[in-house]
Amino acid sequence: MKRRKPVPFAERPYRDCVGVALFNRDGLVFAGRRVDDAHGHWQMPQGGIDKGEDARTAALRELKEEVGTDKAEVIGEIDHWLSYELPPDIADRVWGARYRGQRQRWFALRFQGEDRDIVLDGHHPEFAEWRWMPLDELPRAVIGFKHDIYTQVADSFRRFAVPARSSRKERRP
Numbered sequence: 001m002k003r004r005k006p007v008p009f010a011e012r013p014y015r016d017c018v019g020v021a022l023f024n025r026d027g028l029v030f031a032g033r034r035v036d037d038a039h040g041h042w043q044m045p046q047g048g049i050d051k052g053e054d055a056r057t058a059a060l061r062e063l064k065e066e067v068g069t070d071k072a073e074v075i076g077e078i079d080h081w082l083s084y085e086l087p088p089d090i091a092d093r094v095w096g097a098r099y100r101g102q103r104q105r106w107f108a109l110r111f112q113g114e115d116r117d118i119v120l121d122g123h124h125p126e127f128a129e130w131r132w133m134p135l136d137e138l139p140r141a142v143i144g145f146k147h148d149i150y151t152q153v154a155d156s157f158r159r160f161a162v163p164a165r166s167s168r169k170e171r172r173p
Helices: 055-067 135-141 144-160
Strands: 014-023 029-034 046-048 072-077 082-085 101-111 127-133
Touching (some): 014 055, 014 144, 029 055, 029 135, 046 055, 055 072, 072 144, 082 144, 135 144
Parallel strands (some): 014 101
Antiparallel strands (some): 014 029, 014 046, 029 127, 082 101
8 A cells, every 4th residue: 555645744735623612610620631742741622523514512622622621611712723833843742644743613602511520530530630720720731832822812812811700798797
């Protein structure tokens, strides 16, 4: 069987993808440590958009696949693509060496469940562990080539990084 010659890095397209900033009631964001990252970097859920799938549907699907829950509602969206390039040595090892990086549509979601609803042991687990983290800490916790994207996401979604308003009426003394 003849192996096809890889496309030169500079000629590769970006892979269409979504990212999810999942905020809890306290305004903290979900961060997971990838199972394949020996350096302990954290990231938010993200993944590819399937053929014929719209970005919002992909974001909700990725949340269910990677975090094990669909107990969330969309509260915001970045209305343009954010892109990053993988280091060439990584790009040559993933996705069949077809892409140079990813262009992502990001969504902010408010988690409606309880921590016990988050289950990381799906069919193909992405994360080894998870925690709630202040949004502004994530750009420093993510792998270097995603730093700029995470800074843009933090700037765009900062307004959601506050405690959610309670639906209960406050009692007056």
